Amino acid sequence: TDxxxxxxxxxxxxxxxxxxxxxxxxxxxxVGPQAGELIQEVTLAMRRGLGVxxxxxxxxxxxxxxxxxxxxxxxxxxxxxxxxxVRQPLRVLVHRVR
Numbered sequence: 693t694d695x696x697x698x699x700x701x702x703x704x705x706x707x708x709x710x711x712x713x714x715x716x717x718x719x720x721x722x723v724g725p726q727a728g729e730l731i732q733e734v735t736l737a738m739r740r741g742l743g744v745x746x747x748x749x750x751x752x753x754x755x756x757x758x759x760x761x762x763x764x765x766x767x768x769x770x771x772x773x774x775x776x777x778v779r780q781p782l783r784v785l786v787h788r789v790r
Contacts, residue, residue, distance in 0.1 A: 693763065695755035701725050706764040708734070708744060715744035715768055726757050733761050744768045 696702050704724020710717050720734040737747055747765035752758050 693755065693757055693759045695757050695759070696724075698755065704760075706730065706760045708747075708761075708764045708768065710744045710768055717742070717744055717747075720764075722761075724757075724760075730758060730761055733758060 696704070701724070704727065705721070707721040708717060709719040709721075717734065717738050719738075720731065722730050722734070724730075733747065733750075737743075744765045747761055748768070750762060752762050
């Protein structure tokens with residue numbers, strides 16, 4: 693994240709474990725200097741039965757380390773199995789709209 697780069701603390705990562713189709717959060721790995729503070733958002737989502745979509749759609753203050761959770765959640769959509777199927781048709785639609 694930009695905040696981590698500004699503070700010179702770029703070692704670490706956020707990994708979300710989710711179901712492939714529905715995006716249900718099963719767990720997470722967060723490694724880094726502020727991991728204890730970042731995991732709270734994920735545990736709240738898990739306890740309330742919220743999916744990865746909620747984390748991706750949550751507005752985070754910029755620049756904060758918590759944006760790493762949002763970026764990991766957004767990464768789900770590029771790894772989602774059906775993404776490969778809809779990627780090309782979506783590009784065609786985007787070019788037509790422009």
